[in-house]
Amino acid sequence: xxxxxxxxxxxxxxxxxxxxxxxxxxxxxxxxxxxxxxxxxxxxxxxxxxxxxxxxxxxxxxxxxxxxxxxxxxxxxxxxxxxxxxxxxxxxxxxxxxxxxxxxxxxxxxxxxxxxxxxxxxxxxxxxxxxxxxxxxxxxxxxxxxxxxxxxxxxxxxxxxxxxxxxxxxxxxxxxxxxxxxxxxxxxxxxxxxxxxxxxxxxxxxxxxxxxxxxxxxxxxxxxxxxxxxxxxxxxxxxxxxxxxxxxxxxxxxxxxxxxxxxxxxxxxxxxxxxxxxxxxxxxxxxxxxxxxxxxxxxxxxxxxxxxxxxxxxxxxxxxxxxxxxxxxxxxxxxxxxxxxxxxxxxxxxxxxxxxxxxxxxxxxxxxxxxxxxxxxxxxxxxxxxxxxxxxxxxxxxxxxxxxxxxxxxxxxxxxxxxxxxxxxxxxxxxxxxxxxxxxxxxxxxxxxxxxxxxxxxxxxxxxxxxxxxxxxxxxxxxxxxxxxxxxxxxxxxxxxxxxxxxxxxxxxxxxxxxxxxxxxxxxxxxxxxxxxxxxxxxxxxxxxxxxxxxxxxxxxxxxxxxxxxxxxxxxxxxxxxxxxxxxxxxxxxxxxxxxxxxxxxxxxxxxxxxxxxxxxxxxxxxxxxxxxxx
Amino acid sequence: xxxxxxxxxxxxxxxxxxxxxxxxxxxxxxxxxxxxxxxxxxxxxxxxxxxxxxxxxxxxxxxxxxxxxxxxxxxxxxxxxxxxxxxxxxxxxxxxxxxxxxxxxxxxxxxxxxxxxxxxxxxxxxxxxxxxxxxxxxxxxxxxxxxxxxxxxxxxxxxxxxxxxxxxxxxxxxxxxxxx
Numbered sequence: 132x133x134x135x136x137x138x139x140x141x142x143x144x145x146x147x148x149x150x151x152x153x154x155x156x157x158x159x160x161x162x163x164x165x166x167x168x169x170x171x172x173x174x175x176x177x178x179x180x181x182x183x184x185x186x187x188x189x190x191x192x193x194x195x196x197x198x199x200x201x202x203x204x205x206x207x208x209x210x211x212x213x214x215x216x217x218x219x220x221x222x223x224x225x226x227x228x229x230x231x232x233x234x235x236x237x238x239x240x241x242x243x244x245x246x247x248x249x250x251x252x253x254x255x256x257x258x259x260x261x262x263x264x265x266x267x268x269x270x271x272x273x274x275x276x277x278x279x280x281x282x283x284x285x286x287x288x289x290x291x292x293x294x295x296x297x298x299x300x301x302x303x304x305x306x307x308x309x310x311x312x313x314x315x316x317x318x319x320x321x322x323x324x325x326x327x328x329x330x331x332x333x334x335x336x337x338x339x340x341x342x343x344x345x346x347x348x349x350x351x352x353x354x355x356x357x358x359x360x361x362x363x364x365x366x367x368x369x370x371x372x373x374x375x376x377x378x379x380x381x382x383x384x385x386x387x388x389x390x391x392x393x394x395x396x397x398x399x400x401x402x403x404x405x406x407x408x409x410x411x412x413x414x415x416x417x418x419x420x421x422x423x424x425x426x427x428x429x430x431x432x433x434x435x436x437x438x439x440x441x442x443x444x445x446x447x448x449x450x451x452x453x454x455x456x457x458x459x460x461x462x463x464x465x466x467x468x469x470x471x472x473x474x475x476x477x478x479x480x481x482x483x484x485x486x487x488x489x490x491x492x493x494x495x496x497x498x499x500x501x502x503x504x505x506x507x508x509x510x511x512x513x514x515x516x517x518x519x520x521x522x523x524x525x526x527x528x529x530x531x532x533x534x535x536x537x538x539x540x541x542x543x544x545x546x547x548x549x550x551x552x553x554x555x556x557x558x559x560x561x562x563x564x565x566x567x568x569x570x571x572x573x574x575x576x577x578x579x580x581x582x583x584x585x586x587x588x589x590x591x592x593x594x595x596x597x598x599x600x601x602x603x604x605x606x607x608x609x610x611x612x613x614x615x616x617x618x619x620x621x622x623x624x625x626x627x628x629x630x631x632x633x634x635x636x637x638x639x640x641x642x643x644x645x646x647x648x649x650x651x652x653x654x655x656x657x658x659x660x661x662x663x664x665x666x667x668x669x670x671x672x673x674x675x676x677x678x679x680x681x682x683x684x685x686x687x688x689x690x691x692x693x694x695x696x697x698x699x700x701x702x703x704x705x706x707x708x709x710x711x712x713x714x715x716x717x718x719x720x721x722x723x724x725x726x727x728x729x730x731x732x733x734x735x736x737x738x739x740x741x742x743x744x745x746x747x748x749x750x751x752x753x754x755x756x757x758x759x760x761x762x
Numbered sequence: 763x764x765x766x767x768x769x770x771x772x773x774x775x776x777x778x779x780x781x782x783x784x785x786x787x788x789x790x791x792x793x794x795x796x797x798x799x800x801x802x803x804x805x806x807x808x809x810x811x812x813x814x815x816x817x818x819x820x821x822x823x824x825x826x827x828x829x830x831x832x833x834x835x836x837x838x839x840x841x842x843x844x845x846x847x848x849x850x851x852x853x854x855x856x857x858x859x860x861x862x863x864x865x866x867x868x869x870x871x872x873x874x875x876x877x878x879x880x881x882x883x884x885x886x887x888x889x890x891x892x893x894x895x896x897x898x899x900x901x902x903x904x905x906x907x908x909x910x911x912x913x914x915x916x917x918x919x920x921x922x923x924x925x926x927x928x929x930x931x932x933x934x935x936x937x938x939x940x941x942x
Contacts, residue, residue, distance in 0.1 A: 230848055230855060230912045230942040242941065249935040251908035252851045256901060261861040276861075 135201040142197075150192040150203055151179055161205050162214065162244050164221075164332050165281035166193040169388055170290055176281050177217045178244065181205045189213050211248075218245050223255035224304060225262070226276035232334040233342040240332035241279060262307065267317030270338050270397045271328055273308060278335040280306050284327035291390055293524030296321045308335065323393040324517065329379050330389075340400045341377035345369070354381050355715030356704050357395040358447055358629040358697050362496065362518050363706025366391055368698060368717040375400055375698065375718065386496060386710075392517035399697070404659075404680040408721050411691040418691060423725075423733070430652070430675045430690045431737040434464055438649035441468040441671065443664075444639065445656040446628035449702020449714065452727045453630060454746030456654055457637050459731060463740045467648060468641060472655075472664060475640020477597035477627035478756070482635040484608045485756045492612060493757035494621040495708045499523055504532040504588035506581075506620070508611075509558065510596030513542035516625050516707075519594070532584045536561060538598070549584065551577055556602050562610035569617060591620035597627055624756055625707050632705040636750045636759075645671050653677065653684060656727055657696040660684035677730055694727045695720040702728070705750070709757040766927055768817045769801040769810035770846075771836060773829040774856045774896060775822025778913040779847035780804060785916035786923075793920070796927035810839045817842045817926050823849045824902050825856055828891035837903040842926065845899040846919070848912040848942060855912075857896040864893045909934055912942040 132143050137154050144153045149172060154161050165176040174194035181192045184202035189210065192203070204210065221227070221241065229235035229242055236242070245253075262275035280299070285308070288297040296319055300307045310319030328336045353368040365384030369376040378396050382389040410426035411418040434440055442460035444453055453471075461469040475482075485491055499505070499522040512520030520543060527533060527546055535544040538555035553561050568578045569586070585591055593615055603611070615622050626632050634640065643664075645651060651671045653660070655678040665683045668674055676688035679696045699720040704712055720726065725733075735742045743749065751759065772780060780803065786793070793799075800815055801807040810818060818840025824830050837843055848854040859867040873882035899905050909922055918938045925932035 226861065228848075228852055228854070228857065231858065235942055236940065246936075246939050249933075249939065251910055251934050251939065252845070252898070252900065254900075256853070256898060259860040259895075 133197045133199050135197045135199070135203065137203045138205055144197050148197050150181060150183075150190075150195045150197050150201070153197045154192065154203070154205060159205055161192050162247060163193060164240060164244060164279065165283060167283055167287075167330060169330075169382065170283060170286045173282055173286065176221070176279065178214060180210060180213050180217070182207050182210055215248055215250060218248060218250060219253040219255055221279050222253045223257050225257060225260075225278065227257075227333075232277060233337055234334040237347040239334060258304070260304070265310075265316050267315035268321065268323070269317065270323055270325065270340065270393075271316060271321075272337050272339060272342070273310075273316050274335050274337070275308055276335075277333050278306075278308050279333055281332060283330045283332065284308065284336055287326045287330045289525075291388075291525060292322075292324055292326055292521045293527065294320065294322055294324070294521075297327060322513070322517065323397060324391065324521070325393070325396045326380070326390055338377065338397070340397065341369070344374075345371035345376040350376050351717075353715045353717035355701075355717075356629075356706070356712035357391065358704060358714050359392075359394040359399070360516050361626050361629050361631055361705075361707035362387075362516050363704070363708070363710050363712055364391055364395060364518050365712070366395055368715070370717050373719050387518050390518050390521055394517070402696075404682075406679065406721065407681055407685065407691060407693040407724075409723055410693060411685070411688075413689045418685065418688075426690050426692060427733055427737050430692065431734060433650040433673045433675060433690070434460075434466075434652065434734075435738060439645075439647045440464065440466040441643075441645045441648040441651040442466045442470075442654070443468070443643060443651065444471050444634075444654040445658045446471045446473050446631045446634045447658050447697070448630060448654065448656045448727055449700065450630060450633040450705060450750060451702050451746045452654075452731060453633050453637055453639065454749045455728060455731045455735075455742055455744070457639060457749070458742040459735050459738070459740055460652065462743065463735075464738070466652075468644065469639060470641040470643060471631075471634045471639045472658070472661070473627050473631060473634065474642045475634065476601040477631050478600060478624075478635035479640035480600050480603045480605075480608060481624055481756045482640070482753065484605065484612075485754045487605075489754060491709075491755055491758045492615070492622055493624050493708065495710075495757070496522070496623060496706075498590070498592050498621040498623065499594070500526075502526070502531060502590050502592040502621075504534070504584050504591040506534045506536065506585065506591065506593045507541075507543060508536050508593060508595035509538060509553065509555075509598035509602075510594055510625055511537065511539070511541045511543055512594070512625075513545075515596075519623075519625065532588070534581050534584060549577070549580060551581065555598065558599055558602055559604070559607035559610055562607060562614060566610060566614055566617070585618045585620070588618065588620075591618050592623060593620050594623045594625060596625045600624065600626075623708065630704050632707060632709065632755070632757075633750060636705065636753050636755060638753060643667060649673060650675070653688075654727060654731075655679075655682075655684060656694060677727060692730050693724045694730055695724055699724075700726040700728070703746075705759065707757075709755060709759045711759060711761045713762070765796065765798045766816035766929070767798045767800050767811070768819065768923070768926075769815040769836070769840065770803070770819035770821070771801070771810075771832055772803050773820060773822030773832060773850070773899075774825035775847060775849040775854065777803070777821070779821040779850075779911075782911075782913035782916050783846075783919050786920040787916075789920050793923055793927065796924065810836055812839070814839045814841070816840070817844060817923075819844045819846050820850050820899055821846045823853045823856055823896045823898055824894070825896045826891035826893050830894070830902055833899060833903050842906045842931075843899075843903065844907045844909060844922070844926075845905045846909050847914055848910050850899045851908045851910040852941075853896045853898045857898075860895050864895070868893075907931065907934070910939070910941045915940065
């Protein structure tokens with residue numbers, strides 16, 4: 132332990148702690164700009180200067196390690212004067228006129244720090260050098276005129292995301308934040324995760340969608356789990372007057388620590404699908420507006436006529452809704468088909484293995500954060516489940532080895548030389564060859580390299596996706612488990628949609644076969660129907676669609692029940708690694724639109740069904756592939 | 763003892779700060795009990811008294827030789843000079859033109875403007891003041907008190923003026939400190 136004194140307080144900290152962290156731990160405030168809790172210290176802005184006894188000059192506390200006997204002062208006249216001077220220099224370097232800027236008045240850390248120092252003005256005027264504004268990106272505007280050269284964005288892109296898109300060109304006052312080798316951001320290697328925008332302390336990186344739409348003082352925050360995929364990132368949905376303003380990653384979230392991807396951050400605000408605002412019934416060939424009573428009555432009649440009934444749900448809905456769906460259509464109505472739009476493809480083979488073994492064999496996504504070798508099997512973590520991909524990509528510079536075995540083009544494979552092309556459906560052969568190479572070596576140099584990497588690793592992870600799960604039979608999964616055991620690797624199964632694991636727990640995994648079905652109930656929620664689904668339903672005489680948006684499905688449906696979209700409902704989601712997390716209602720649904728759960732309850736009532744409401748117990752019945760952790 | 767005197771003027775601004783001054787509404791009656799309001803752009807007397815005033819208030823930055831003259835005259839004739847609003851404090855919106863030059867601003871306004879139905883012509887006459895770079899007030903004359911804001915809130919203006927009227931220098935900080 133290190134003992135030091137800050138502002139007269141005696142403090143004990145671990146060796147390696149910076150003076151800034153030591154001060155924060157004791158509740159002593161030192162203003163910062165370039166420092167960020169998720170980034171390694173950089174010492175660029177000099178705002179956190181402190182006086183250290185014996186040191187000839189002021190020292191930046193963010194990069195200064197605490198040492199024994201150190202005497203630090205954070206609020207002397209010399210320090211205060213330096214702070215104002217540092218701020219004056221930053222303000223006078225570029226265009227920091229707040230009245231031109233959307234983050235002014237609450238959302239700008241630079242302005243807030245100046246307010247803290249009671250700065251009514253600054254003494255130096257800028258040199259009026261204009262920089263070009265880069266508005267080439269669909270979501271992000273990069274304005275070098277407002278940049279304070281703190282490099283938070285560059286460090287976030289490198290250290291947190293592992294994408295290495297942003298960098299600096301030139302030196303000193305001419306320093307320019309650029310993408311790649313100074314190409315427009317919109318044409319660069321940027322993957323639109325938006326971390327740079329979220330971490331920028333000024334208005335140098337802003338997003339088009341939320342600029343001027345609402346400041347911190349005007350918005351409401353709703354922190355909950357992201358429902359765009361099963362990684363289970365926590366996000367903060369900012370709203371104003373029942374309108375989405377912006378989505379940010381939650382810096383305090385234990386898994387994603389502020390990170391999100393394009394799907395979780397930007398795409399939900401681009402949604403311009405046509406909303407259905409009233410129940411509809413098909414009369415004389417076209418859909419006509421009707422009342423909830425009428426629509427529910429017609430729907431319920433079609434469920435109850437004892438002819439073939441198919442009930443299919445989305446896996447993007449809360450666990451409560453899916454359990455209710457199963458109780459009504461499976462346990463009570465005993466429909467001929469009760470399944471999900473995914474037909475259990477991402478989960479069922481593995482879930483059956485867990486049942487057979489009587490134990491869970493997959494592990495938490497956190498394992499990816501400190502792995503030394505990753506084998507990615509039939510899964511592209513650049514295209515999908517991006518945040519899990521960030522965990523891998525950002526470690527590659529530090530020596531983590533990546534092996535990609537895929538039957539398709541794989542963007543994650545661009546980050547490694549160890550690629551192994553598979554033939555879809557023959558994953559078991561690959562695993563057999565690999566296991567064989569462990570025992571008897573191999574003539575294939577690629578396999579030998581993979582074996583060597585895996586043999587040397589101490590914390591290997593094997594990640595696999597739907598394409599593996601859908602093809603894998605018991606043999607393939609047994610081989611996978613053998614491999615994992617041999618190299619002591621942790622297994623992570625990436626599962627389809629936000630609540631695919633709930634579907635697996637509810638055993639909603641039958642293949643869709645609607646032959647001889649006279650009616651179908653499609654609980655689509657805010658998903659888009661696939662072409663395949665629409666085609667399949669062509670042979671079903673009567674279709675009830677419970678959905679948010681107009682689509683090809685509603686074009687075919689006989690009854691349409693309009694429901695809330697993701698932001699208008701709360702509910703529970705099981706992440707791919709078994710974390711039970713809540714999605715939080717952020718907006719009120721339009722009048723006349725109900726949540727999926729409310730509609731299911733109404734359906735149950737009109738059929739005089741008392742559904743099982745203990746959704747949690749229903750989830751816990753089956754042995755899960757990964758241990759379920761309740762929040 | 764006679765009441766302290768106050769004079770104001772506007773330079774390269776939009777008059778919005780003076781409008782915000784008027785937004786103190788009926789409190790102006792309290793103010794005139796404490797001070798003698800002399801020359802302002804919105805009263806009959808236009809130039810600060812030669813004998814001088816206690817407080818001089820200037821709105822707007824300085825963008826030509828005429829504004830420079832007005833600023834210098836106010837500085838000479840007042841004891842305490844107040845820079846009122848973001849334009850006086852920083853240069854404000856007019857200072858945007860410093861990034862691309864007065865010439866191109868004139869060209870844009872008088873020749874390239876979409877509303878021009880004829881060829882357009884940049885006004886030029888020896889009577890017109892010479893355009894300069896847009897300056898914050900404190901770049902041209904020493905300033906004693908800065909009240910930023912675009913415009914400063916009426917409550918802040920009332921607070922500042924009543925403090926000055928009672929011989930104190932107001933503290934512009936916390937809730938009273940806003941740059942726009």
